[in-house]
Amino acid sequence: MTDPRLTDRRRLLQLAVAGAAAGWMPRAAWAQPRIVDNPVVLGVASGSPDATSVVLWTRLVAPGLDRAATVQWEVAHDERFQRIVRRGQAEAMPELAHSVHVEADGLEADRWYFYRFMTGPWVSSVGRTRTLPAPDAMVRRLRLAYASCNRWEHGWFGAYRHMRAEQPDLVLFLGDYIYEYAQAANAVRPTDGVRTRTLQQYRDRHALHKGDADLQAMHQACPWICTWDDHEVYNDHSGGLADDSRRGAAFIARRAAAYQAYYEHMPLRAAVLVRALAGVQQGGEMRLHGEHRFGRLAQLCVLDARQYKDLQACTPDGKAGSGTVDPATCPQWNDPRRSLLGPAQEQWLDGRLAQAGATWTVLGQQTLFGQRDMQPGPGQAFWNDGWDGYPQARRRLQAALRKHAPANPVLLGGDVHENWVGHVLADYGRPDSAVLGVEFCGTSITSRPGRGRNEAQRLAENPHFIHGDASQRGYGIADFGPRQLEVALRVVDDVTQRDTGVATQARFVVEAGRARVERA
C-alpha cells in the first residue's frame, strides 16, 4: 500500500509547480469560486530576484473559500498598466493556503516594474519590484535595508514605514519574521494567544503579520530576500531538534508545518518547496541559503545558521536551548565537528568565497559574528546559540576569508536585538591580528533586548567592536558604492506608538580596499 503521506506530498509538489507556472490554463468561468469580499487582504510582495526574473506573491483569504481559484497577474512598466510586459494566470490552491508564487521571467536586468493580481472582480494593490543588474554590469549604487525580529506583541512595525520612505532597492530580512510564542508580558498588541504548533496556527500567525499595514507597504515597495532564524519554528531549535526532550518525529512534523507556512507567506521560488518535499517530513532540509549578484558591485550570500546547526553546547543546569557558558567548563566547546551552517553549506560558502568577484562580498546571516565576551575582566562567558557557541565553525569561516581573500567582506546580522558594529578579526583572541572585514549586526524591528545590558563594559571587553547599543529598535540602511559603503543605523523613537518617528543612532563609512569601519 502506498504511504498516504507520500501521495499527499507528491500532490503538493505537483500543485507547487503548477501554481508557479506562468502559463497555467484559465479555468472555465463557471468553475471559478465566487468570492464575495476582496480576498487580497494580506497585500502583495515580491522577492528572490535575479537579473531576469522575480517572484510575485499574494494570498487569497475569503470566508468559505475551499477550492482552487484562478488568479491573473500582470507586470508593467507603468503604474497604470498601459505598457504591460508580462501577464499570466496562476492557481491559488487550498493545499497551499491559496498562496500564489508567480515567477515572472523574461524581464530586463536592473529595472523597476509594477505588478498586480486580479481574481474575479477583485484587483490587488499595485506592487513595485525590480530585477538585479546583470552579473557583469558596472553598478553605481545598491541601497540595501537589513532587518530582523518582528515580535508582534512588542510593538508596531512603524520602522517599515520609515524604511519605505528611504526607497531601498532590496530588503534583506535576517530572521524571526514571526514568533511562535502565545503572548508576551506587557504586550503592546495581542496575538491570538496560541503557541503555534500546527500548520493552521503557523498560517494564522503569518497572516496576522501580513495584516500590518506598514509591513504590507514595505513588501509592496521593493523585493525582499529572506532567511529565517529560530522563531519561524520554535525558540532555540537546532537542526532537527527542539531540545533533547523533543527529539524526533513530533518536532520534525511541527517544523515541516512551520516551513510550509513560511513558504506560503513569503516571496520564495517554488523550487524551495519542491526540493524540500522530497524529505522535509522526515527531517530533510528546506534550503533557503543562496547567492545573489548585484552586478560587479556586490555579491550577496544569504546563509542559514539555524536549520543545520548542531545542538548548543553546555547550556547551564542541563537545560535545553541557549544559555551563557564559560567555555573552560565545556568539553565540547572546541570540538571541530560542531557546525553552525552544517558541512554542506560550509562547503558551498567556501566555493562562493573562492569565486567572489564583486567589489563588496556581503554575507547576510542570522546573528552576531564577532566574539563577544560577556564576562568583564578575567575569564570568559559566551552566549552559546550564536557564532560564539561554535568557535571552530567560526574559525573555518575566518580561514576561508583569509584563504580566498574575497574583496571587502561585510557581514550583516540580526538576532541579538541590539546594534553591534565592528571588525572581523582573523583571531579574536589577538586584538592586533589581521582585519578580515567589517560587521554590522542589526537591532530588532520590535523585539525587546535582554535585560541588564552594559554596552560600555562589553565594548571595553571586546575592542574589535566600535559600537554597541541595546536600547533602540530599528533597521539598517547600507549604501554600497564603487568606492565606499555607508551604513546608517535607523531607530524608531517609540516602538509602542504606531506613528512613531525615526532617527539615526549612528552612521559609519567603510572605504573599499580598506578593512576599516569608521564612524561618519
Ligand SMILES: [Fe+2]
Ligand atoms: Fe529575535
